Amino acid sequence: xxxxxxxxxxxxxxxxxxxxxxxxxxxxxxxxxxxxxxxxxxxxxxxxxxxxxxxxxxxxxxxxxxxxxxxxxxxxxxxxxxxxxxxxxxxxxxxxxxxxxxxxxxxxxxxxxxxxxxxxxxxxxxxxxxxxxxxxxxxxxxxxxxxxxxxxxxxxxxxxxxxxxxxxxxxxxxxxxxxxxxxxxxxxxxxxxxxxxxxxxxxxxxxxxxxxxxxxxxxxxxxxxxxxxxxxxxxxxxxxxxxxxxxxxxxxxxxxxxxxxxxxxxxxxxxxxxxxxxxxxxxxxxxxxxxxxxxxxxxxxxxxxxxxxxxxxxxxxxxxxxxxxxxxxxxxxxxxxxxxxxxxxxxxxxxxxxxxxxxxxxxxxxxxxxxxxxxxxxxxx
Numbered sequence: 001x002x003x004x005x006x007x008x009x010x011x012x013x014x015x016x017x018x019x020x021x022x023x024x025x026x027x028x029x030x031x032x033x034x035x036x037x038x039x040x041x042x043x044x045x046x047x048x049x050x051x052x053x054x055x056x057x058x059x060x061x062x063x064x065x066x067x068x069x070x071x072x073x074x075x076x077x078x079x080x081x082x083x084x085x086x087x088x089x090x091x092x093x094x095x096x097x098x099x100x101x102x103x104x105x106x107x108x109x110x111x112x113x114x115x116x117x118x119x120x121x122x123x124x125x126x127x128x129x130x131x132x133x134x135x136x137x138x139x140x141x142x143x144x145x146x147x148x149x150x151x152x153x154x155x156x157x158x159x160x161x162x163x164x165x166x167x168x169x170x171x172x173x174x175x176x177x178x179x180x181x182x183x184x185x186x187x188x189x190x191x192x193x194x195x196x197x198x199x200x201x202x203x204x205x206x207x208x209x210x211x212x213x214x215x216x217x218x219x220x221x222x223x224x225x226x227x228x229x230x231x232x233x234x235x236x237x238x239x240x241x242x243x244x245x246x247x248x249x250x251x252x253x254x255x256x257x258x259x260x261x262x263x264x265x266x267x268x269x270x271x272x273x274x275x276x277x278x279x280x281x282x283x284x285x286x287x288x289x290x291x292x293x294x295x296x297x298x299x300x301x302x303x304x305x306x307x308x309x310x311x312x313x314x315x316x317x318x319x320x321x322x323x324x325x326x327x328x329x330x331x332x333x334x335x336x337x338x339x340x341x342x343x344x345x346x347x348x349x350x351x352x353x354x355x356x357x358x359x360x361x362x363x364x365x366x367x368x369x370x371x372x373x374x375x376x377x378x379x380x381x
Contacts, residue, residue, distance in 0.1 A: 043209045044151065046202075047107065047144030049175035050114065054141045054199065055083060055261065056179030060279040061192035062265035068192070071127040077262045077349030079130045081342045084258065086135040088338035090142025095331050096230045098147045099223040104215050108207065110143025115203040117141075122196035137199075144206070146331075154216035176287045180280030187276050233328040245377035246317035247333045249370045251340040256366030258341030260286070263348045263359030271356060317377075 058065075066076045090110075098106045117137025124130045186194050237243055268274040268282055318333045344362060351358035 039209075039212050040155065040214075043206070043213055044148045046206055046209070047148035050141040050144040050206075051087065052175035053179050053202065054114075054137060055080065056176045056283070057183040057186075057199065058192065058195045059180050059261065059265050059283065060184040060269070060276040061187050061195060063269050064187060064276070065127075065130070065192050069125070069127045069130070074349030074352040075127045077345050077352075078127065079134050080258070080262050081346040081349075082131040083134040083138040084338045084341040084345060086138030087142050088335040088342065090139045091146065091331050091334040091338060092230075092234070093139075094143045094146040095150075095328075096223070098143075098150060098217070102215055102217045102219070102222060103147045103151050104210060104213060107143050107147050108210055110140040110147075111203050111207045111210070113137070113140025113143075115140070115200050115207070118196045118200035118203060122193045122200065140203075151213065151216045155214070177284045178280075180283040182280070184275075184277040184280045230328065234332055237329055237332050240321055242377060243318055243321035243329065245373055246321065247336050249373035249377065250318070250333060251336040252366050252370035252373060254337040255340040255344035256363045256370070259344045259348045259359055259362040259366060261341075262345035263352075263356075263362075266352065266354075267356045267359055271354065 062076050065079075069076070094106060094110065114137055117133050117135075117140055120133030120136060121130050124133060182198075183195050186198060264283065265279060268279055269276055274282065318329050321329070344366065348359055348362055351362070
């Protein structure tokens with residue numbers, strides 16, 4: 001979950017550095033100022049991590065929820081699909097809303113929705129109840145990553161911006177590592193409902209921390225055009241075949257990733273008999289692999305070129321195709337990536353047969369589709 005935001009942050013870190021390389025960070029460095037900046041950084045990092053903790057923390061509870069809530073085999077994966085659907089829609093909405101009404105107010109509204117959705121999930125007595133409340137939780141959770149990234153670009157200038165954005169990446173990467181581990185332990189000492197109660201508390205704490213963040217978009221700089229005009233930008237982007245090729249290849253990759261996220265709890269815990277509390281350790285191995293790959297990408301992309309390292313740089317390819325609409329392009333590719341997870345997570349549930357086969361075949365098919373789309377993009381060029 002963190003790789004999408006990490007990729008977007010990496011692109012923004014590079015672009016922010018190039019745009020502001022002539023600027024100097026002339027702020028006075030005092031212990032109080034540094035402590036204030038550290039608080040801001042921690043709050044921004046927490047907001048950026050809401051997507052990961054909202055999905056990864058409850059993964060070890062999938063088999064337990066299936067047993068206690070009932071429903072057909074594979075229904076519990078719909079709780080992940082519904083979250084991804086809400087997150088995909090939120091990707092398209094919160095950016096324009098933040099440009100029109102500022103950053104802090106939309107984040108506050110989103111956090112309230114996140115808390116309500118978490119409480120609703122904890123109080124649900126059926127799978128469909130969790131499915132509905134997960135949509136509410138996702139729409140609220142989405143406001144944090146979308147708008148915190150925009151705030152970070154304004155709060156820090158020049159090389160300092162790139163440094164701070166890179167630090168946010170590290171904070172975000174910790175969330176998918178720690179989320180399943182914490183969720184597995186909560187399942188041992190409490191219940192699956194306790195995981196959602198903890199998420200509600202996290203949302204409340206973030207609300208209390210929000211006043212410490214400055215409003216980075218003053219009223220005189222806010223967009224006054226109707227929100228409906230944003231649709232025109234999205235239509236123009238969709239009509240760009242090369243941009244859509246990059247976006248589709250990335251979406252197919254994310255489809256395979258969400259197949260694993262949705263299917264691995266049952267494969268590890270039910271099929272292979274791994275204790276729920278240890279699921280996070282196996283999940284963490286995959287996250288470490290992604291972190292290593294991202295690190296290697298930063299070293300190889302300048303030497304080999306972004307197209308030869310295509311998957312890791314699909315978001316950069318999308319942004320390069322829309323230099324005048326970078327915000328809309330970022331929102332579009334994010335919506336497509338999360339949207340692909342809606343279908344793939346639901347599909348792995350519908351095809352569940354108690355073995356790893358459906359998950360393995362769907363992951364393989366997603367990889368082939370991503371490769372085929374990448375080759376089509378090269379032919380388009």
